[in-house]
Every structure is written in structure tokens, then in C-alpha cells.
Amino acid sequence: MTHPEIDRLVGMRDLPEITGYSRRSIYRLLERDEFPQPIRINSRCNRWRLSAVMQWIDDLENNAA
Numbered sequence: 001m002t003h004p005e006i007d008r009l010v011g012m013r014d015l016p017e018i019t020g021y022s023r024r025s026i027y028r029l030l031e032r033d034e035f036p037q038p039i040r041i042n043s044r045c046n047r048w049r050l051s052a053v054m055q056w057i058d059d060l061e062n063n064a065a
Contacts, residue, residue: 009039009047018053 010018015026029035036056038046 008050010050010053011045011047015048015053018050019057 012023012026015021016023019026021029026035030037036048036052038048040046
């Protein structure tokens with residue numbers, strides 16, 4: 001299921017609450033290219049499209065079924 005209405009950017013601080021994964025687990029998934037890649041805002045700031053994260057969660061649910 002896609003979530004086109006959700007198009008805001010979220011930071012790492014928000015991802016554990018959204019996904020249920022710890023920050024460390026999210027970083028591991030990123031290293032293995034198993035989590036949506038962030039948008040680099042500047043050299044010290046990354047953000048994720050909430051719609052991409054929600055799609056990733058939907059894909060996890062669909063693959064588990």
C-alpha cells in the first residue's frame with residue numbers, strides 16, 4: 001500500500017518511534033541497503049521521506065504474509 005498523502009521529512013530521532021526499531025538497528029539496515037536511503041540536506045543533516053519509510057513497513061508486512 002502506498003501513502004502518497006504522507007510526504008514530510010523525518011529525522012533519525014523520529015524513526016525508532018515510527019518503525020519500532022532502535023537507531024542502531026536502523027543504521028545496520030542502512031549499511032546493508034535494507035532501509036530507505038536518506039535525503040542529504042547538508043553535510044550534517046539527513047532526512048527520510050515518511051512515505052518511503054511507510055512503504056518499507058508495508059513491504060515488510062507483505063513479505064511476512
